[in-house]
Amino acid sequence: MKNQSVSVRIQDVARAAGVSVSTVSRVLNGRDDVAAATGQRVRKIIDELGYSSSLAAKGMRSRHNHVIGVIIFDLSLSFCIEVVRGIDQMVQAQAYDLIVHTSNRAKHSGDPAWERKVVAQLNGSIVDGIIFVTPATINLPTNYPVVTIDPSDEGAFPSVIATNCKGAYTAVRYLIELGHRRVGLIGGSPALLSARQRRQGYAQAHYEAGLPILPELYAEGDYSYQTALIGARQLLSLPERPTAIMAANDQSAFAVMGIANQLGIRVPQDLSVIGFDNTPESAYTTPPLTTVDQSIVTMGSRAAELLIQWIEGKPVEDRLYELPTRLIVRASCQAWPGHS
Amino acid sequence: MKNQSVSVRIQDVARAAGVSVSTVSRVLNGRDDVAAATGQRVRKIIDELGYSSSLAAKGMRSRHNHVIGVIIFDLSLSFCIEVVRGIDQMVQAQAYDLIVHTSNRAKHSGDPAWERKVVAQLNGSIVDGIIFVTPATINLPTNYPVVTIDPSDEGAFPSVIATNCKGAYTAVRYLIELGHRRVGLIGGSPALLSARQRRQGYAQAHYEAGLPILPELYAEGDYSYQTALIGARQLLSLPERPTAIMAANDQSAFAVMGIANQLGIRVPQDLSVIGFDNTPESAYTTPPLTTVDQSIVTMGSRAAELLIQWIEGKPVEDRLYELPTRLIVRASCQAWPGHS
DNA sequence: TGAGCTTTCGGTATCGTTACCGATAACGAT
DNA sequence: ATCGTTATCGGTAACGATACCGAAAGCTCA
Secondary structure (H helix, E strand, C coil): CCCCCCCCCHHHHHHHHCCHHHHHHHHCCCCCCCCCHHHHHHHHHHHHHCCCCCCHHHHHHHCCCCEEEEEEEECCCHHHHHHHHHHHHHHHHHCCCEEEECCCCCHHCCCCCCHHHHHHHCCCCCCCCEECCCCCCCCCCCCCEEEEECCCCCCCCCCEEHHHHHHHHHHHHHHHCCCCCEEEEEEEECHHHHHHHHHHHHHHHHCCCCCCCCCHHHHEEECCCCHHHHHHHHHCCCCCCCEEEEEHHHHHHHHHHHHHHHHCCCCCCCCCEEECCHHHHHHHHCCEEEEEEECHHHHHHHHHHHHHHHCCCCCCCCEEEEEEEEEECCCCCCCCCCCC | CCCCCCEEEEEEEHHHHHCCCCHHHHHCCCCCCCHHHHHHHHHHHHHHHHCCCCEEEEEEEEHCEEEEEEEEECCHHHHHHHHHHHHHHHHHHHEEEEEEEEEHHHHHHCCCHHHHHHHHHCCCCCECCEEEEECCCCCCCCCCEEEEEECCCCCCCCCEEEEEHHHHHHHCCCCCCCCCCCEEEEECCCCCCHHHHHHHHHHHHHCCCCCCCCHHHHHEECCCCHHHHHHHHHHHCCCCCEEEEEEHHHHHHHHHHHHHHHHHCCCEEECCCEEEEEEEHHCCCCCCCCCEEHHHHHHHHHHHHHHHHHHHCCCCCCCEECCCCEEEECCCCCCCCCCC
């Protein structure tokens, strides 16, 4: 009664099968130096006992668990969720397992080395590589397999990002071509490269069309619905309100449509709204949202693909891997008949 | 150059601080038998090196990591995401860390012992307890801290679930009181207790009102948008179509509204739609969705709370922990003027 | 028949950490 | 001055798995 561990250990399997732990280990890892009959017997016991080797012990010794880790800071952003979904797809396809780690925000707040600590916690022992989905400057030794998504800066790691500038540019040009001259922008947090790029695209379209950029038409957000509500109310309460609003992401666009609805402003007749992301919901709002597709899921898959490549020894360049964006025209924008 | 481990080990900290690994371990775990000066010195080194102890090694020895695990099968269901969000909240509040594990579906398919295997992988060594968010019969030794959410059956574990039957009953009675006599149902997978309970509530409301239950008004779904599209099209293409549809979850209700829109059926004038979940999006569809609130986030928090209780030695009963539901009346339902 | 090779397996060291035991020094009390 | 007590630390053995080495048995071939 000394050993009342709830889980079965390799030792128990070995005893039950009448072989050594080494042999069980060999069976587990599919080595070919096991007699067929022995292998079968061991496998049968494994199934009967519902045994599976402990990730921790296995990883500590072998440093290869076929598991990749995802560090995520904010589970409430649907962007993050979609990314994880994409990662999951690739991971499943490549027969890896996935571990998503939400680190204690309070515990790490203000710690400049938190990324290194998180990596140390999971490194080698549990996961073979890590994808960061978090708006933070990553500060790490560069020789450990790490890929970032939608980073805060162009850094020393492979990063997956969309062609944000171009996407926003296309969207705003589309609005301008529809005749809009007062185009509002609800931006994302400037801490994120993607938000800065999208604002740049907005500016570039204005610049090319010879239109001024009006500071009162900009509201800073953070890609969240809540914050965008505030920005939307602000822009739509302006004495001379914008005829179109480009939201930095779909979530923000939904907020704009919600506020417009509240204020009795009709979309698209009185206000054109354009989003960014092409989240699944965007097709089913009323009216369906015109938006810039950046296939977030693909970003996740791509990141996972790069990481697995790296893990398996193939070289991966430290640079921005850009994924294309494209304008999805639905029904939330309309030509502006005014002084065009 | 023999030891080119990327991460710092406790040994490195010990050497740098001029103490033994035991002492560093004591500092790490906040023991009081360390001199103040030594503690400070060690802590400084730890910060400088960005050291954090490996979850795997630590857990293997001490069997208490302050980490809880969540096993999730399908990341594409927003229900699951919301649950995880709730778990995360509680976990953060109690200063635990969270690990979400998506196990390889292909690898486990058809394995009757997969839950035991997953637990074995994570058990003790990495996490202190596990929350299952997966529609599966859980088959486990009962002495390991496990809580399930929205289980397939009332089993031998603490499980968190909503008052589904009552919620669905209330919703359908509301429709009947509005004058509807042909109420369609897009159900969830019968493998889930919640889906069976909701269908039961639907039946009960009909029974109490003396209305027959028409088999052609039932379409089986699985809580997913995609599948619900099929069911919705089926119900709305009926020669004598329902005047109201109760969807087993919001996601399915969105599908109904989408199809109705496609077919030129106006909601709520021509068709009342009611959902279940009260997901954030449901308030912002057009029209805003009338639905049954089951505060999924709270379900997650409650599950985490129970699990942590269990882990910390307080007793937790093996039973269904029911969370209340309530009808949220918005604008997707209307009185049916017909032969009432 | 024996040398040499292959197949199959067991024993031992080890991964990074904590638990446990015991050693040392400092200090107060008698 | 001696002893007991306390504060502080180091050494060693695990945790559960895999890597590596080498042993035993079976086979081939001269």
